[in-house]
Amino acid sequence: MSDSSMNQIPKVSPEGLKSNSQTSETKDELTILRSLLLDIEPTKLERLYERLENPEIQAEDISSMLPEAVILRSKQDKQLGEVMVTTVEEAIQASVKQDHNVLADALFPVIGPATRKAISAALEEMMQSMNQTLEHSLSPQSFQWRLEAQRTGKSFAEIVLLRTLVYRVEQVFLIHKESGLLLQHLVTKQVTIQDPDLVAAMLTAIQDFIKDSFSVQKGDGIKSLRFGEVTIWIEEGPQALIAAMIRGNPPQELRLVLQEAIEKIHLKFSREIKNFAGDTELFEPSKPDLEACLVVQYKSAAKKNYTYAWILLSVMAIAFGTWGFFTIREQLRWRNYLQKLNSQPGIVVINSKQSFGKYFIWGMRDPLAVDPNTLIQQTNLNPKTIISQWQPYLSLETEFTTKRVKKLLHPPPSVSLKVDKNGILNATGYASRQWILEAHKLWSFIPGITQFQDKNLVEIELSQLEEYKKQIEQKILFFVEGTVELNSGEVSKLPNLTRSIRNFLNIAKYLDKDVQIQIIGHTNNTGTEQTNMLLSQARAEKILSYLKSQGINTKQFQIIGLSSNQPFQPQLTSESQNVSSRRVSFRVSLANKSD
Template identity: 80%
Template sequence: MSDYSKNPIPKAFSEGLNSNSQTSEVNDELTILRSLLLDIEPTKLKRLYERLENPQIQPEDISQMLPEAVILRSKQDKQLGEVMVSTVENAIEVSVQQDHNVLADALFPVIGPATRKAISAALEEMMQSMNQTLEHSLSPQSFKWRLEAQRTGKSFAEIVLLRTLVYRVEQIFLIHKQSGLVLQHLITTQVGVQDPDLVAAMLTAIQDFIRDSFSVQKIDGLKSLRFGELIIWIEEGPQALVAAMIRGNPPQELRLVLQEAIEKIHLKLSREIKNFTGATEVFQASKPYLEACLVVQYKPAPKKNYTYAWAFLGAIAIACGIWGFFIIREQLRWQAYLQKLNSQPGIIVINSKQAFGKYFISGMRDPLAIDPNTLIQQTNLNPKIVITQWQPYLSLEPQFIAKRVEKLLQPPQTVSLKIDNNGILNAKGYAPQKWILATRNLWQFIPGLTQLQENNLVAIELSELELSKKQIEQKIFLFSEGTTELIPGEIDKLPNLFTSIRKCLSLANYLGKNVQIQIIGHTNSAGTEGQNKLLSQARAQKILSYLKSKGINTNQFKVIGVSYSLPFQPEVTPESKKVNRRVSFKVFVANTR
């Protein structure tokens, strides 16, 4: 039995285990009791303890309260907006630097309508002013108004507006009666802006002065004031009044418009006016009623006869149209001429301009290019107004290189010349040797050529030499049996042999060729080999003697006797034996250099 079996677990250790288990059971019972009494889970309770122990504000808490805090702060004053201006500006700047398309896409739905509205308003205002100015610019009254404009320093359009105006409501004020503060202020276009609070204070002071000075009842108020060309009409309500600043002579019907406006404002904003403490944002709702009071009326324009004026303007328009037609036509012809020049090979336009009613062109022109004056005639331009200055140059375009080759080399009709893209001149066909030698020297002086390719070019004399060679080798002379005498009729063939040999030697000498002509003697099978050898040698020598007698240098000839070793035909008939008794020729042509 082991020591562990002999010595059981110590009593103290076992008691400690029992105490720990009891403590754990007590804690669990307290946790269950706490959750039953407080209805809080242990996890939530732990979070509450952590929250109490950490007084710092958490970002989650700020995110929940931030929207309401911003709204409450913005209602108190404008400090929050002023503080955020720099932050928003920096954010927009960073956004634009990173990707300007984001801001552009966001503003696209707004920019288009706003731009169109602004342009429409500007055009409408401009057309109205232009119509009025044109309407009065040709009348006798206009001269009087122009003098007035010069005298007063105002523009002519402004004088026309003032003299044709019946009345115009330039400004409208909504004023709180009790405090005398301006609740809302609207102004029409093209009118200088005054301080609305100053105007309201002035009206309040005038009313107080009249009431105090003339013992007027408080319920009575000031109805109208006149300051030169300006009239101020006032319509009061229980808590606010409307003051209209009018230029001209307004009709009484305008008071009904002002009364209706103040009534509608009290109907809609009575509570706001009564509880007014200084904030005017709420009174933006009164703008539609006040805008209805900004009316204007002009004098109806008298019908006038502008026949002469329109006729004069029409004549000017026709003259301008005709002048413009000729100018445009001339410009089109000029552009067509320039386009034709630029499209022509061998012509380079460097500079072109128009001055003093003439056209000036300078550039470079290949002598083989088309004459620019012929292009002027094609475009119907007047040659007298076109001044040209062309500097000569050599174009390397293939067509001009080909023209120079044809002009300088003058090839015969039996030769075809072709230039590839690399500037290689390919010559093909038959040509005199003299032309070939000249071409080998001249092609290097033609700009644009880099090489002469003449592998397919054959000299005519060489072909004639070859023909003479063949003619000589085709000739044979027949001899009588066992003798060196030519048979009848063969002697007549000797002049033709002489002519062919002389031509062959002449062509070879011209071409620088070395010619060797073998005169070969033959016999038939009759006789011994020794006899036939001597006989064949003698027959060949006889032909050589004839040529020598005609003055031909025999140094280029060689006499050979071959006996019966090279028969022309097998000797089976008397005729074949006759043919084998002959003299034949072999011509060898070699280069001397």
């Protein structure tokens, strides 16, 4: 660095540097001291200096205090609201002029329910007034009431209400006896009321005046007061009383209602009444009991006498409607009779007409069809006015064809006959051979029958024959070993066996069947083969001899003896297969003679 540059740097003496440093340190110390003493930051202090230099009130200050100030002022009096009315109205007008949709959107949730409620209340009142007016506007008494309304200056509806009202409890007061203060008060709709507290105080004052002015017994009190059409009934309890303001002439039954109400209130609120200190909100739950006292009763509408009007109408109806009534009734009965005839099977109406009070019918009728005279009785027509001509004919309807079949063939109860729409006669069930043969001969003579089907018809005799065959083959007779003597108890089987064989042979002869009954003797393995053969044959011959002795023709019987080496297994039951082989069994063969 050159000497010239060195010369350009200002020279600072050591004393100057020292004085500057002392000044800055002093300022910092004052700032610290000020913050410690006043507890104010420099920024806040600067704001205070600015506020002192400019003492005018700022909008920010007012906005922070305005809500609280409005609340406090509103509690003091109504002056703030009265002052703001004009401002609010101007603000609403300006808002509507600027954009009416804003106010409309704000009022939309409220205006609908409010309008509906107002309209509903107005319609209810109008309908009540209209009902009462219409009910009494056409009676002779209504003219007197209209004159009274004009004379007194009252409305016709009000006069009607007063003249039809028997009594009505318009107001009910619940009063504390000791203090005379009003606990609860209920009033009927559309009744003008005064200050209820004042009324309660007056009633209490009247009671006190009478008690102080006259010698009355302890516990006595005023029961009723009357002022013109208004009556006040009072029912007292131990701690409270009910006063009912009644218009009209109440019945004594109403006192029971008041007594029940005061008893219920004492039962529910005895402690609250005893400790009453001016708070009436505790008695809000008593309103339902007091509402039961707001009773109203109107005069029942007198029954209107329309005797003369009904007589006049009856005469007119008789004069102008008798002939038409009977004519229409007869026509309806006649049509009903024709419909019944046409709906009956086996009856065909060809022509009908009516002339001079007589009815004429021409047609055809099946002899098995219903009698038309019975239908006349059902329709309440006079049989003497009906002249009918019926030509007989045979109806081919299934119903009548079936009747003719049963009438001609006389089927037994075990046979069912049915005719289909094609005229085919189907027979099912069980019948004797004789009846089946007769049916085959006669069915072709029945009108409407084109074919006779008896494939499902079984001869009773054939069924019985099979049943007896089965009974015979199931019979087994057991013998004592080595003898031809029957075991004990086997003899009792012989009568049933004889009966079955006799019936079987008789039915087989009637049906022209070839029959063969084999009597088969059996032995066990005891003894020689030759001995067993002779023994088995001897057992079969003994049974055959018994049958002969019972008068049975044994020409169709065959004796078979089986040795122990020739076992023969007839049709035995499961029980008989487990018994001894010392037995006699039967086997029956059945065939047609043509075979």
